[in-house]
Amino acid sequence: MFWESLLNARAHRLQPSGIQEMMVYASRPGAISFAAGQPSEDLYPIEEITHGFEEAMKDTSVLAYPYTEGDSMLRQWISNWMVEEGLASSVPGSERILLTTGSQEGLNIISQLFLKDGDVVVVENPSYPEAMLTFGKEGVRFVTVSMDEEGPVVSELEAALAKEKVAFFYTIPTFQNPSGHSTSLARKKEILSLLKKYNVVLVEDEPYRQLWFDEKPAKTYFSLAKEEPVLYLGSFSKIIAPGLRCGWMVLPPIIMEKAVQLRLTFELGVSALLQRMIFYVVSRRNFEAHLSHLRHEYRERRDAMAEAISKHLAPLGFSFPTPKGGFFFWGSRDGLNGTDFARFAAKNFGVALIPGEIFFALPQKGQNFVRFSFAKVDREETNKGMERLAKAFREFC
Numbered sequence: 357m358f359w360e361s362l363l364n365a366r367a368h369r370l371q372p373s374g375i376q377e378m379m380v381y382a383s384r385p386g387a388i389s390f391a392a393g394q395p396s397e398d399l400y401p402i403e404e405i406t407h408g409f410e411e412a413m414k415d416t417s418v419l420a421y422p423y424t425e426g427d428s429m430l431r432q433w434i435s436n437w438m439v440e441e442g443l444a445s446s447v448p449g450s451e452r453i454l455l456t457t458g459s460q461e462g463l464n465i466i467s468q469l470f471l472k473d474g475d476v477v478v479v480e481n482p483s484y485p486e487a488m489l490t491f492g493k494e495g496v497r498f499v500t501v502s503m504d505e506e507g508p509v510v511s512e513l514e515a516a517l518a519k520e521k522v523a524f525f526y527t528i529p530t531f532q533n534p535s536g537h538s539t540s541l542a543r544k545k546e547i548l549s550l551l552k553k554y555n556v557v558l559v560e561d562e563p564y565r566q567l568w569f570d571e572k573p574a575k576t577y578f579s580l581a582k583e584e585p586v587l588y589l590g591s592f593s594k595i596i597a598p599g600l601r602c603g604w605m606v607l608p609p610i611i612m613e614k615a616v617q618l619r620l621t622f623e624l625g626v627s628a629l630l631q632r633m634i635f636y637v638v639s640r641r642n643f644e645a646h647l648s649h650l651r652h653e654y655r656e657r658r659d660a661m662a663e664a665i666s667k668h669l670a671p672l673g674f675s676f677p678t679p680k681g682g683f684f685f686w687g688s689r690d691g692l693n694g695t696d697f698a699r700f701a702a703k704n705f706g707v708a709l710i711p712g713e714i715f716f717a718l719p720q721k722g723q724n725f726v727r728f729s730f731a732k733v734d735r736e737e738t739n740k741g742m743e744r745l746a747k748a749f750r751e752f753c
C-alpha cells in the first residue's frame with residue numbers, strides 16, 4: 357500500500373500482458389504451444405551470427421559507449437536495403453534511421469514523443485496487444501476500425517478522423533498480428549489520401565513483411581507516401597532472432613532528433629557490438645537465401661496447420677482462413693468463449709493458444725476468436741496439438 361501510493365499516473369495505468377499468462381502454460385513439460393509469435397529456434401542463422409560476432413570484434417570500438425542513434429554501418433545498410441526490398445521509393449538516408457531494441461521500443465518512443473493523457477489513437481480491430489498496452493499507459497482512448505478482406509474499413513476510419521482529434525493511426529499492414537490479413541495497394545492509397553485530408557500521422561509496423569509465402573506484399577505506405585506523414589517500423593526479430601532485440605524506425609529529421617534525445621534518457625545507447633554483428637549477418641551474400649529458406653520453412657508449417665485444422669477443428673464448426681504469410685491462423689467459432697477455452701485446453705490438454713479477446717481494444721468484442729501460431733511447431737506436433745484441441749473442445753462444451 358505504501359509503495360503503491362507513491363506510484364505516478366502512468367505506473368497505475370500499466371497492465372499485465374495477456375500473452376504472458378499463456379506462455380506459462382506453454383512452457384510446461386509435454387505442452388504443445390501454438391501461443392508464441394516467435395521464430396523457430398532451428399531457423400536462427402547460428403553460423404552467420406557467430407561469424408558476425410567474430411567480424412564485429414575485430415573493431416574494438418564496438419565495446420565503447422555506442423552512438424545513441426545506433427551503429428552507422430547497419431543504419432547505412434538498412435537505408436539501401438529498404439530501396440532494394442521495395443520498402444522505400446528512394447533512399448531514406450541513414451541519418452533518418454534510428455536503430456531500436458525492436459519494434460516494441462519504437463512504439464514506446466513514438467508513444468512518449470506524441471501522446472498525452474486523453475489523446476485518441478486509432479487502431480485496427482483486432483490489433484497487437486502490446487502496442488495497445490504501450491499506447492494505453494500514456495492515458496489514451498482507443499477508437500477502433502474494423503478490417504475487411506482489403507484492410508481497414510475506410511468509412512470507419514473517416515468517421516473516426518472526422519469526429520476525433522486523432523494523435524495517430526497505428527496499423528500492421530502486412531500479415532497482421534493477429535488476423536494474418538494484408539492491406540491491399542488500393543486500400544493503402546485510399547487511406548493515405550484520407551490521412552492527408554485530416555493531417556493525421558500513420559504508424560506503419562511491419563515485423564512480418566519478409567515472411568510472404570505466395571507473392572510479395574503490396575508496397576508499403578512509407579514508399580507510397582508523398583507528403584503524408586508516415587513513421588515506419590521494421591524489425592530483425594522474425595527474420596534473424598528476437599532475443600537480439602534489434603529493429604529500426606525511419607523518422608523525419610525533427611522527430612529523429614527528439615527520438616535520439618529521448619533514447620539517451622533511457623539507456624544512452626544500444627549495444628554496438630550486437631548491431632555490428634547484425635550488419636555482418638545481413639550484408640553477407642547469403643542473407644537473401646536465408647530469407648527464402650525462412651519463407652519455405654514457414655510455408656510448410658502453414659500448410660501443415662491448414663491441413664490439421666481442416667481435419668480436426670473444421671468439423672467442429674471452427675473457421676480459419678489460410679494466411680498468406682507471417683505466423684498466425686486467426687479464426688472463430690460461433691458461441692465460443694475463447695478465453696475460457698484457451699485456459700481449459702492449456703490446463704487439461706497441454707495445448708497453448710492465445711484467446712482472441714486480448715487483441716481487441718474493447719475486449720468483449722473478440723470472445724469467439726482464437727489465434728494459433730504455426731512458427732515453432734512441426735507437422736507432427738501440429739497434428740497432435742489440433743487433435744488434442746478437438747478433444748478439449750468436445751469436453752469443454
Ligand SMILES: Cc1ncc(COP(=O)(O)O)c(C=O)c1O
Nearest residue numbers: 393458459460484533591593603
Ligand atoms: C505487430 C507487432 N509489432 C511489434 C512486435 C514486437 O517486435 P520486436 O521484437 O521487433 O520488438 C511484434 C511481436 O510479436 C508484433 O507482432
